[in-house]
Amino acid sequence: MKPIAGYLVILSAILSFAWGLPFFYSMAAKKKAVRPFVSYSVVIDDFVYSKQSRGKTVYMDMAGNEYSLMEYEKLLPLFFTRDLQKWGEYPQDIGGVHIPAEKAVNFRDTARISPHFVDMSRARIQLFPLFEAESSFTSLEFPKELFRIKNRMEFINAADNRINREKSALFTEALKNENFAFPAKMISGNTYPRKPYDFGYFVLDAENSLYHIYQAKGEPVVKNTGIAVNNIAFMLIRENNHLPYYGLLVDSDGGVWQILKDGYKLFKLDVKDYDPYRKTLVYMLDPLNITLKVSDEKGEAIRITTLDGELVKEYNGKFERNIYGAGLYNALFPFILRNNPYKYGEYIDFAISRNYPAALIFSAVLAFLYLIFIKRAGGKRYFLINTSLIILSGIYAFAAILLLEGIKRRQ
Amino acid sequence: METGGFDLFFQIWRKEYLKLNKALFALLLVHIGVAVYHYLRIRNAFIVNEPVLLWSDIIEKGGIFFSRFEKPLYLSSVILAVLQFYPETDKRRLRISCHLPMNEQVMLWGMLAFSILTVTIYWFLDLAAACLTGLRYFPYDVYSQQPLIMFYWYIKALVFYAVSAVLTLELSWGDKFRRGIMLAGFYNLINMSVYNSPLIYLIPLILTALIFIPAVYYPALRFREGGDV
Numbered sequence: 001m002k003p004i005a006g007y008l009v010i011l012s013a014i015l016s017f018a019w020g021l022p023f024f025y026s027m028a029a030k031k032k033a034v035r036p037f038v039s040y041s042v043v044i045d046d047f048v049y050s051k052q053s054r055g056k057t058v059y060m061d062m063a064g065n066e067y068s069l070m071e072y073e074k075l076l077p078l079f080f081t082r083d084l085q086k087w088g089e090y091p092q093d094i095g096g097v098h099i100p101a102e103k104a105v106n107f108r109d110t111a112r113i114s115p116h117f118v119d120m121s122r123a124r125i126q127l128f129p130l131f132e133a134e135s136s137f138t139s140l141e142f143p144k145e146l147f148r149i150k151n152r153m154e155f156i157n158a159a160d161n162r163i164n165r166e167k168s169a170l171f172t173e174a175l176k177n178e179n180f181a182f183p184a185k186m187i188s189g190n191t192y193p194r195k196p197y198d199f200g201y202f203v204l205d206a207e208n209s210l211y212h213i214y215q216a217k218g219e220p221v222v223k224n225t226g227i228a229v230n231n232i233a234f235m236l237i238r239e240n241n242h243l244p245y246y247g248l249l250v251d252s253d254g255g256v257w258q259i260l261k262d263g264y265k266l267f268k269l270d271v272k273d274y275d276p277y278r279k280t281l282v283y284m285l286d287p288l289n290i291t292l293k294v295s296d297e298k299g300e301a302i303r304i305t306t307l308d309g310e311l312v313k314e315y316n317g318k319f320e321r322n323i324y325g326a327g328l329y330n331a332l333f334p335f336i337l338r339n340n341p342y343k344y345g346e347y348i349d350f351a352i353s354r355n356y357p358a359a360l361i362f363s364a365v366l367a368f369l370y371l372i373f374i375k376r377a378g379g380k381r382y383f384l385i386n387t388s389l390i391i392l393s394g395i396y397a398f399a400a401i402l403l404l405e406g407i408k409r410r411q
Numbered sequence: 412m413e414t415g416g417f418d419l420f421f422q423i424w425r426k427e428y429l430k431l432n433k434a435l436f437a438l439l440l441v442h443i444g445v446a447v448y449h450y451l452r453i454r455n456a457f458i459v460n461e462p463v464l465l466w467s468d469i470i471e472k473g474g475i476f477f478s479r480f481e482k483p484l485y486l487s488s489v490i491l492a493v494l495q496f497y498p499e500t501d502k503r504r505l506r507i508s509c510h511l512p513m514n515e516q517v518m519l520w521g522m523l524a525f526s527i528l529t530v531t532i533y534w535f536l537d538l539a540a541a542c543l544t545g546l547r548y549f550p551y552d553v554y555s556q557q558p559l560i561m562f563y564w565y566i567k568a569l570v571f572y573a574v575s576a577v578l579t580l581e582l583s584w585g586d587k588f589r590r591g592i593m594l595a596g597f598y599n600l601i602n603m604s605v606y607n608s609p610l611i612y613l614i615p616l617i618l619t620a621l622i623f624i625p626a627v628y629y630p631a632l633r634f635r636e637g638g639d640v
Contacts, residue, residue, distance in 0.1 A: 005628035009577075009593065012623045016596025023599075123607040125470045125552050129463070144463050146470075148552060156550045158463035191471065337600065344473075345605030347612060403589045 003382065006404060013400035014393050015337065019348070021395065022336040026323050033322035038315060040304045041075040042095040042288055047302070047315050048075050078104050078286040099287045106242040109285040113250060115342035118234045118276050121188070123344050127156070129191055131198035134216040140193040147171070149184035149203060174220035175213070181206040188235035188247070195239050199246065202235055202259070212246075212264070225264035233276045235259075248283065250276050256283070256292075270305045278342060295319075297341075330355035331362045334394040363394035370398060419514065423521030427495065434494045435529060438487045442533050445483050446540030452479075453544050462548075469553065475604055476549075477541040477557060481564050487533050488568040491526050492575035500582060505631060519631050523624075526572055534565045556606045562613075563603040566620045570597050573624040580630035590630070597623050 036051035041061070048061045050072065059072035070087070073080035077094050081104040084090040090101050127146040135141065145155040145164055152172040155164040175182075182205070189201035200214025200221070210227040213220065229251050237247035245258035249266070254274035257266040274281055274294045282293035289312060292303045299318040305311050323329060330353045340349035353359040367390040374383050389397040428435075453476065456465060469476055499505035538561050545554030574594045581587045600619050603612065 002629070002632045005625060005632060008622055009590075009626045009629045012597070012626050013593035015600055015619060015622065016594055018596075019599050020596045120473070123473065123605050125473075125556070125606050127466065127470055127550060127552050129467065142461075142463065142467070146463065146466060146550070148550075158461075158466050161462075161548065161550060191467070339599075339602075345608060346599075346602035347608075348600055348602070348615065400593060403593055 007385070010389065010397065010400045010404055013403065014389075014396040017396040017399055018333075018335060018393070019337040021399075022329070022333045022338065025329055025332070029324040029329070031322060031324050033320040035319055036317070038293075038300070038302055038317065039076055039079065040289065040291060040302070040313060043075050043077065045313070047313070048072065078108070078288065081105050095288055097288060103287055107285070107287045109238060109240065109243055109283070111236055111248060111283045112280065113234060113236060113248075113276065113283070114280040115277050116344055118250070119342065120344035121234060126184075126187060128187055128189060128201060129193075130155075130200070130215050131193065132216075132218070133198045133200060133214045133221070135198075140195065140198055142193050149175075149182065149187065151182050171213075171220045174222045175211070178211065178222045178224050180211055180222065180224075181209070186232060186235065189237050190239055196241065197239055199237075199239050202237060202246070204232055208232075210264075223264075225259070227259065227264055227266060229255075229257075229266075243285070250281070252276065254279075256281065268309070270303055270309050270311060272303065273301065327355070327358075331358040332395055334359035334363055334392075359394060360391075363391050366394060366398040367391045370401070419517055420521045420524075423518055424525050427522060427525040430498065431491070431494055431529075434490065438490065438533065439536075441483060442487070442536050445479060446537065449477065449479055449540060450544050453548055457548055466549065466553070469549075473605055475560060476553075477545065477561070478604070480537040480541055480561065484530070484534060484537060484564055484568045485571045488526075488530050488572035489575045491529060492572045493579050495522065495526055496576050496579040500580060505580070515632065516628075519628060523576075523627060526576075527569060530568050530572060531565070534561070534568065537561065553606075559608065559610075560604065560606070563601065563616065566616055567597075567601040570601055570620050570623045573627050576627045577630050580627070586630075594623065594626070 034051055036049035038047050038049040041048045046062050050057055050059045059067040073083050077084050081101050085101050127148050129143050130147050131140045145157045147155045154168045157164050184203045186204040187201050203211045203213055208228055208230050210225045212223040212225055231252040233252045234250040245260050247259055249257045249259055256269045256271045260267055271292050279294050279296045284291040290305050294301050302315040304313045335352050337348050340347040367387045370390055386401050541557050545557050577590050578587050581590050601616050
């Protein structure tokens with residue numbers, strides 16, 4: 001029992017160290033990685049970027065020309081429209097197209113869809129406020145009830161924590177009339193009242209049909225959109241009069257679509273190598289182009305398309321690691337336990353070293369050192385188990401065995 | 412002749428109860444106090460604020476409205492471990508006990524089981540109080556998540572107990588420090604504080620706890636041989 005207890009302590013320590021040592025190394029060796037913010041300039045038909053260098057921000061294009069901040073903003077008139085207007089420098093024609101400043105400001109959308117955000121929408125408690133879409137007032141009033149869609153659509157009054165049976169029956173009936181299959185698999189909408197208007201929720205039913213549900217003058221409005229995507233991972237709903245779409249739809253395979261207001265048609269965006277559970281998508285729309293940035297901790301890939309989806313330009317860039325001695329880090333730690341950066345919440349994630357051969361060689365060196373050590377100490381009990389542990393888990397097992405005084409003395 | 416089995420087990424529980432009853436009662440009062448305070452805070456929040464906005468705030472932010480039960484449970488586990496094992500290190504009582512004609516593993520398991528049961532009772536009290544408050548003020552979608560999240564706290568509390576017991580049982584400060592370094596990482600390995608977490612994540616967390624908890628045997632059994640494994 002005693003050796004087993006000893007090895008349980010060692011195993012516990014290996015787990016502890018696999019979290020703690022990489023964490024403290026990262027903290028001690030943290031550096032600010034220079035990651036340029038890359039944008040497409042329609043003025044020079046090339047990418048431009050801003051980045052931090054020696055404590056100040058520099059603005060450059062891909063040819064290496066450096067710009068002042070004002071010059072840089074002039075290269076991105078659809079991005080810095082208000083500043084250019086203020087300086088009287090806003091060009092009415094951009095890229096050969098007449099674009100009034102108001103259109104540049106209004107016909108614009110930006111969204112950042114990170115894995116964390118996707119998981120957060122899954123983990124969210126599935127209760128939502130249903131606003132009045134045809135309110136007589138200019139501002140939206142937060143309802144007294146939240147709804148859920150399980151085996152029926154139910155409205156729960158927060159004041160008495162009871163179900164509003166009348167309203168629940170009304171909406172459930174409306175859903176049944178449109179052949180909605182209960183329960184809902186996903187509900188997406190904007191739950192905050194500070195928006196120009198409300199256009200309800202997009203709801204995926206049990207048979208993967210997408211419905212649009214909202215409330216008009218207290219009555220349910222339910223529309224089967226006819227959209228059938230089997231593996232929807234995430235939906236981002238926009239409530240913006242100026243945009244031609246209701247929002248964005250992302251599937252598990254990384255396909256991204258606009259849900260058009262024109263008959264709920266889908267328009268596929270030209271996104272490549274995107275995994276919604278592992279990578280971040282930045283979507284930017286302006287009156288001329290759509291910018292699609294897919295990034296992870298290693299780098300980013302940017303594709304610029306026209307509004308019709310035709311590829312204009314693309315860019316690929318690698319990110320610098322944000323710790324000093326990244327090579328040493330990869331060799332020191334054969335695996336790490338860390339908080340899963342892709343998940344919402346504190347989930348422990350297991351990750352193998354990015355340079356496992358180097359980590360294995362380092363572990364073998366430690367094992368060799370350990371063998372020398374026990375030979376000098378004149379011990380041999382358990383040395384095979386201990387050596388194997390060190391080869392498998394490197395510095396973690398080495399440190400644990402050395403720290404466990406009893407085992408050390410036995411050698 | 413070696414003594415063992417249930418008779419020894421219950422004799423140990425009796426001994427542990429006699430040793431700890433005042434502390435157990437004091438901790439029970441703390442847990443009841445936290446439960447009453449929790450209920451009153453939630454009740455007041457619902458009186459002062461618009462209930463639907465409170466619901467909405469918790470849902471949008473993923474707020475754990477019953478988090479005030481978490482730290483007292485950990486604290487109880489640590490206090491229990493220290494009060495249970497510190498007297499055993501005084502004059503090496505545990506060493507003497509380990510040399511009595513009885514099964515030392517049953518003896519240790521009896522001591523561990525006593526505290527695990529105690530922590531479990533405190534946890535059940537907390538859970539009942541949190542769920543009753545949740546049932547009164549929150550919809551099913553919210554309060555149904557409470558047992559799972561609180562179960563993670565329970566697992567972590569047991570590991571808190573085990574690690575505190577290990578540190579208490581180590582005789583020298585050097586050994587306490589070394590064991591502290593070796594085991595401290597558990598605090599970040601056993602975590603889960605979000606709604607709707609997939610049940611599959613329970614498995615690695617329970618396995619981690621099952622590795623950490625029996626580690627108590629290591630310093631305890633060293634007493635028998637006077638320090639070494």
